[in-house]
Amino acid sequence: TSKFVLMGAYDFYRRDFDNGPHARINTPAAGARYYFTNQLYADAMAGANFTRSYSGQDRTKPMFSASITNEFDKNSAARLSFTKSYSAVSYAEDIFSSWRLSGSINRQLLERLGGSASVFYGEGEYSGSSTNDELKGASVGLTYYLRDNIKANVNYNFSRTDSNVRTREYDKHVGTLGMTVEF
Secondary structure, rough: HHHHHEEEEEEEEEOOOOOOOEEEEEEEEEEEEEEOOOOOEEEEEEEEEEEOOOOOOOEEEEEEEEEEEEEOOOOOOEEEEEEEEEEEEEOOHHHHHHHHEEEEEEEOOOOEEEEEEEEEEEEEEEOOOOEEEEEEEEEEEEEEEEEEEOOOOOOOOEEEEEEEHHHHHHEEEEEEEEEEEEO
């Protein structure tokens, strides 16, 4: 019906190291969107992470995500979401099990100018070590529509990683400036 929508997804990741092993993660998932009102809806996805780790060990773990979105009006929307997943680490031969809670708000500020802000908090652990991380951050951005199919973006992202391994703790600041052209 128009109030209830079914969804499906399939993700496949393979991470390779030069002269080393690789990890694979297959994630089939199914979900639904339910409209409480025309502006308020919830999404939920559930599935499984079928992981072959760098050591060749096979694991099956649950994957889950849920969010609630309120489109206050045609110019404003807010979302609160939760995700639990597993991923192959890009800089080490390890698998990262994590959860994340995030919130975001988007607003069309002027006819051609849009803004967004988000925050997140999460935790995770590495399967190959006893390393546990606490992750948090925030971002803000502006989008200016030069034409209907061309937009310029400026964004700032901050993230902080706290860990039980002191040498892994760091702050990260990233600023981006870009342009998108749609054909």
